[in-house]
Amino acid sequence: MIDPVDTAPADSTLVRIRGLTTVLSGKTIFDALEMDIPRGKVTAIMGPSGTGKTTLLKHITGQMRADAGSIEVDGRRVADLSRQQLYKLREGIGYLFQNSALLTDFSVFENVAFPLRQHTKLPEVLIRNLVLLKLQAVGLRGAAGLMPSELSGGMARRVALARAIVFDPMLILYDEPFVGLDPVALNQVLKLIRTLNQTLGITSVLVAHELEAIKQVADHIFLIANGKVVAQGDPKTIANDGSPWTRQFFGGEADGPVPFQYPAGDYAQALGFAGAAK
Amino acid sequence: MSARMPPQRNVVTQSLAQIGACGLFLLTLLAAIPRSFRYLRETIRQLWFVGAMSLTIIMVCGLFVGMVLMLQLYHVLSIFGGTSASGMVVALSVYRELGPVVTALLFAGRAGTSITAEIGLMRATDQIDAMEMMAVDPIAYVATPRFLAGLIAMPLLCCVFCAMAIFGGHLVGVTWLGIDNGTFWANMTAVVDVHTDIVNGVLFKSLAFGAVVSLIAVFQGFTTPPTSEGVAYATTRTVVASSIAILALDFVLTAFLM
Numbered sequence: 204m205i206d207p208v209d210t211a212p213a214d215s216t217l218v219r220i221r222g223l224t225t226v227l228s229g230k231t232i233f234d235a236l237e238m239d240i241p242r243g244k245v246t247a248i249m250g251p252s253g254t255g256k257t258t259l260l261k262h263i264t265g266q267m268r269a270d271a272g273s274i275e276v277d278g279r280r281v282a283d284l285s286r287q288q289l290y291k292l293r294e295g296i297g298y299l300f301q302n303s304a305l306l307t308d309f310s311v312f313e314n315v316a317f318p319l320r321q322h323t324k325l326p327e328v329l330i331r332n333l334v335l336l337k338l339q340a341v342g343l344r345g346a347a348g349l350m351p352s353e354l355s356g357g358m359a360r361r362v363a364l365a366r367a368i369v370f371d372p373m374l375i376l377y378d379e380p381f382v383g384l385d386p387v388a389l390n391q392v393l394k395l396i397r398t399l400n401q402t403l404g405i406t407s408v409l410v411a412h413e414l415e416a417i418k419q420v421a422d423h424i425f426l427i428a429n430g431k432v433v434a435q436g437d438p439k440t441i442a443n444d445g446s447p448w449t450r451q452f453f454g455g456e457a458d459g460p461v462p463f464q465y466p467a468g469d470y471a472q473a474l475g476f477a478g479a480a481k
Numbered sequence: 482m483s484a485r486m487p488p489q490r491n492v493v494t495q496s497l498a499q500i501g502a503c504g505l506f507l508l509t510l511l512a513a514i515p516r517s518f519r520y521l522r523e524t525i526r527q528l529w530f531v532g533a534m535s536l537t538i539i540m541v542c543g544l545f546v547g548m549v550l551m552l553q554l555y556h557v558l559s560i561f562g563g564t565s566a567s568g569m570v571v572a573l574s575v576y577r578e579l580g581p582v583v584t585a586l587l588f589a590g591r592a593g594t595s596i597t598a599e600i601g602l603m604r605a606t607d608q609i610d611a612m613e614m615m616a617v618d619p620i621a622y623v624a625t626p627r628f629l630a631g632l633i634a635m636p637l638l639c640c641v642f643c644a645m646a647i648f649g650g651h652l653v654g655v656t657w658l659g660i661d662n663g664t665f666w667a668n669m670t671a672v673v674d675v676h677t678d679i680v681n682g683v684l685f686k687s688l689a690f691g692a693v694v695s696l697i698a699v700f701q702g703f704t705t706p707p708t709s710e711g712v713a714y715a716t717t718r719t720v721v722a723s724s725i726a727i728l729a730l731d732f733v734l735t736a737f738l739m
Contacts, residue, residue, distance in 0.1 A: 264614060266610065266613060266614070290616035290618075291616070293613075293614055293615070293616040294616050298611070300607045300610070300611060301607075302606060302607055304606060304607035304610065304611035305608075306611070307603075307606070307608070318615045318617075321616075321617050322616065366615075
């Protein structure tokens, strides 16, 4: 276990996870998981469905508490933070939800302005300029007056991204950012992730399944399964890792360490052929 | 049965658990009131939504309740030759019972359900989680303004309901059935007591009902499973639980206030 006082904020590791153990409804999601997410890089977290990737993001942001282990973000142990300290930490974290999670009663402009209005007393002119700046960055300045219901999936994702970066966060967490996007929208989001990382130095953590997209954008990949990191490295080395997990996952094989069949009882018995099974 | 199935709880245990959880949620709401003062605009917006937007249904229902009450009383009291007392009885019935109770039931159906559905859908579409992630407390920003709006709106709506019911009673009694206008008002003002009937009857009861309905609506919204079926059930539960709570609380309050 690492003492938080030993960790200087200028550490090259922004998120440090040690011995993370989570049990939900009797099922072990994480089993002493260890992970270091480097500062200023794009890190992808991959793994079979239901392996707890979104849960991991929720642990990082303090939305969910783990049963054991520790998570440090920028040198601060998330579990030890008070509600106010946690909110302060979250002001430095952008979170892109899978379904964008735009506030449906507010326009695009008001959605992006929302965090500024809640946490600052900036004059209206400055808020307007900041919002337009962020919307310009995601290519949607012209859509400022639209309502969320008038946006396509890709546009909504980009508005949510503009909202997530409105405070110039140190860390952005992307939960399935490419799901449901057409190739054009996917490339736009991909380009934005890379640009934000390169121009602003924002550390990015992506939870996604799209291999080709991840290979283009990620500096480091973690493959998690059975509650542990089973492989990690840059996109090239991890693809050639050769372990059964990476072979199945990167080769897209239907059966392997991740079984095709959900665990079940005896098939013949379930069909009523108990005698035949003997 | 699979070993993974959650333990089955009977209806009584489930109801007690819900009441307990609702009580704890009330404490969270009350603790968040000071933090919600910075969202005054949101409270005013909700006041408009649950209060002003409910005016039409409250006014129309109040009018018809007063009219039908006067019609029934007139025919019953005419047997004993006491039709002149019908205005007074309409007023007492409306101030003491019908006003607060019917307004609260209508409020639960009109505003309570919409509060539950709105918060439930906000949960289902991750808007509540998004607020948490933007370091905005959803209890202070979403729950408390709606709770306070319900608390403020209910007594005002109840006053409007009572006024419309008296007007409806006057319309039928005086204009249609021919009760003397002076007798109608004189009997009413002679019997109606400001403390017993207006303060305890209209204001206190409707304030209590407003708190209960708003609490149930917000609680159901926040605790609903984030699915379309979950939101549908939560909306139904708001109406059922509010109706039972209103009528039960009415009995308790009447017993103490009489």
